[in-house]
């Protein structure tokens with residue numbers, strides 16, 4: 001299934017007609033440079049083009065009041081003076097004779113996107129629209145927004161498509177207060193937003209944008225705010241909040257549909273956000289959402305004002321929606337203290353609503369946190385003597401070219417096992433050099449020519465992945481731990497790469513790992529093992545991997561942060577029949593891990609598990625994993641052992657931190 005792209009140049013046909021410093025950044029070029037970039041990169045032609053439509057009154061009244069709609073209807077006929085007058089009643093927004101028409105198209109585009117995804121015409125998609133939406137409220141325009149495109153889309157999805165639970169992820173750098181007000185009492189819509197806040201000093205300067213605003217009445221717990229109290233947030237800050245706040249709660253919420261308020265003013269170079277996250281981070285943020293709701297993800301453009309980072313970020317998002325593996329994340333050096341403070345406060349505020357957070361550390365007693373923040377502000381005033389350089393002068397590397405491998409998924413299968421379609425059956429030419437090398441390394445199996453054939457195929461496959469001729473692979477082997485040793489030896493030693501090895505179940509872990517960092521081994525099992533080193537991490541789950549909740553929390557809160565920080569060039573995923581891991585969780589794991597190593601994932605299955613070839617192949621082909629259902633509370637002893645592991649490991653692995661280090 002494809003990716004929808006919804007765009008119409010009519011939405012470029014309105015602009016600011018008078019002088020207003022607050023609004024001058026919202027220009028038609030935002031849309032044209034984004035669409036041009038999608039065209040020039042060939043991405044637009046890979047998408048399914050879906051036409052816009054005008055939202056009807058009925059659509060708009062799902063969120064807005066009649067009086068507001070009637071008032072906006074009058075604007076096309078207003079003189080310039082009347083438009084200025086009309087605009088004065090709202091904040092940081094402007095009107096234009098054609099903006100009502102464009103606002104109907106922006107909302108209608110979002111509804112077209114929801115229809116295309118919910119009817120299965122496409123798997124996911126993006127709507128490139130203006131005016132944006134997330135600030136507009138029931139009876140007021142605000143922040144360049146006239147109608148709340150995503151809020152209308154959420155109500156529409158519930159009403160027209162019977163969607164029960166909608167997740168709205170707002171990665172725009174501003175707080176979408178309009179969305180928050182629309183759904184704060186609605187447990188069917190989980191709204192997540194991070195936003196520049198600076199202790200309420202940044203626009204729209206609302207008290208209710210802080211982390212303690214968790215929703216109201218039946219909607220308590222279904223509104224998540226992560227305020228950024230400093231500028232300069234980077235990729236590590238964004239990934240930490242996804243892994244330790246958004247994703248655990250999102251998997252517990254188990255949405256039927258994901259809507260993204262895709263604002264790109266949270267990228268580097270943006271004058272509004274003044275953040276430092278690189279455009280390719282949106283490839284990872286998008287990827288991390290694509291195994292929710294069976295892959296039904298609708299991204300709707302909100303903000304983004306740097307005409308260089310905006311199109312780059314839009315392309316990164318669409319690349320990923322199309323299934324292209326994300327580029328390796330540039331040096332993740334861990335979240336900053338302010339981000340950890342915000343993460344901690346937000347997790348604590350939601351402890352009582354979400355079982356995944358039940359054991360999140362206690363809320364810092366308010367005087368400590370405000371005292372610490374006061375201190376931090378004092379320091380900042382002092383150190384910030386030199387003038388911050390303007391966001392527009394920021395420079396950053398162009399995101400790396402994302403070349404799709406000619407072959408996506410290759411399979412090494414024993415005779416008689418059929419190869420799922422769209423996968424390539426792979427067996428190596430019996431390269432004598434490789435075979436002899438293997439004979440030396442595996443003397444006891446040298447006799448067994450089948451084993452040698454399999455091993456030489458594996459080695460050849462790893463080399464093709466290394467050259468990006470093949471993206472990922474799956475092998476059904478006699479002996480998983482021998483195959484693992486062979487691949488690790490070849491990849492880590494011969495190709496001197498970093499290999500992330502993820503073992504599920506009681507795979508015999510080859511003992512002789514050098515602790516030099518060329519291999520990071522994360523082993524999920526139900527056996528207590530003491531942690532040998534920074535690079536050999538046993539994750540012990542009481543009920544092994546059969547407890548989906550504990551397993552998923554360990555994947556989201558431990559494995560993903562470790563994997564991102566380690567940044568491997570190959571991910572080796574091995575399972576054994578005794579793992580007890582259910583299909584859904586297995587496919588979630590296989591799907592999520594493809595965000596690493598440019599998607600170079602090699603899966604090893606034990607011969608007897610041929611039933612897993614199909615489901616694993618579909619995940620390797622980029623299909624969304626089935627949902628694992630609502631995640632319950634993990635077992636207490638599992639939470640305690642994972643928290644203990646996190647506490648020990650976070651000294652070496654910064655992305656595992658969830659609270660600011662205690663200041664002296």
Ligand SMILES: COCC(O)(O)CCCCCNCCCN
Pocket residue numbers: 021022023092132133134135143144145172173174175203263265272302303304
């Ligand atoms: C949904 O619209 C997308 C958006 O969130 O980016 C709108 C931001 C409005 C920012 C208003 N203050 C501008 C002050 C100028 N320095």
Ligand SMILES: [Zn+2]
Pocket residue numbers: 172173174263265272302303304
């Ligand atoms: Zn914004």
